[in-house]
Amino acid sequence: MKYGYARVSTTDQDLFIQRDALKAAGCDNIREEKQSGTTMEKRSELKLLFDFLRAGDTLVITRIDRLARSVGDLQVIVRQLREKGVALQATEQPIDTGTAAGKAFLDMLGVFAEFETNLRRERQMEGISKAKAAGVYSGRKPSIDVERVRALKAAGKGPSEIAKELKIGRASVYRVLGEPT
Known part of the structure; x- marks a missing residue:
C-alpha cells in the first residue's frame, strides 16, 4: 500500500x-x-502514519x-522506515532507498535541506538585529500582566491560584514576584 505525507510549515500555506x-x-x-x-x-500526522506503515508499504x-529539515531527523526517519521494511519515494526527486546511490542522494538532499534551514535562520536573525538597531523591533509583546499578578498577590492569593486564574505557568508567577520556585 502507498501512503502519502504532505506538510507545510504555516497555516496560511496550502497543501x-x-x-x-x-x-x-x-x-x-x-x-x-x-x-x-x-x-x-508536534508532528502528530507523521507519528500516526508510522503506526499504519507495515512491511512492503511505501511512504x-x-x-x-x-x-525532514535536518540530516539527523532524516536519518532517524529513514532508519525507522528501513526497520519496518517500508520503502521511501519522492515524486520530485529520484529517491530510492533500496540502492547505495539512492541512499547517498537522499543524504545529500538532507544536508542541503538543513543548510537551507540554517541560512533562513541566519537571515532572520540578521533582520531582527537590524530592526532592533533601528528601533523598529522590540520583540514579542509581554503575555503576562505583571501588575495583575502583583495585585492578586497583594489580595492574598498564592502563586498557584494566581497562575490558574491568569492561565499562566506557576513558574511565571514566581518570576514576576521574584520568589524562588
Whole structure:
C-alpha cells in the first residue's frame, strides 16, 4: 500500500499541490499537516502514519524537505522506515532507498535541506538585529500582566491560584514576584 505525507510549515500555506502529486503517484491514504519541519515534535500526522506503515508499504512524499529539515531527523526517519521494511519515494526527486546511490542522494538532499534551514535562520536573525538597531523591533509583546499578578498577590492569593486564574505557568508567577520556585 502507498501512503502519502504532505506538510507545510504555516497555516496560511496550502497543501493542494502536494496532495495532487501524491494522488497522481497512486497513494491510497494521504496524511497532511501544517507544522514546522525543523523538529519531529508536534508532528502528530507523521507519528500516526508510522503506526499504519507495515512491511512492503511505501511512504511517498513530494520532496525530502517535506519530511525532514535536518540530516539527523532524516536519518532517524529513514532508519525507522528501513526497520519496518517500508520503502521511501519522492515524486520530485529520484529517491530510492533500496540502492547505495539512492541512499547517498537522499543524504545529500538532507544536508542541503538543513543548510537551507540554517541560512533562513541566519537571515532572520540578521533582520531582527537590524530592526532592533533601528528601533523598529522590540520583540514579542509581554503575555503576562505583571501588575495583575502583583495585585492578586497583594489580595492574598498564592502563586498557584494566581497562575490558574491568569492561565499562566506557576513558574511565571514566581518570576514576576521574584520568589524562588
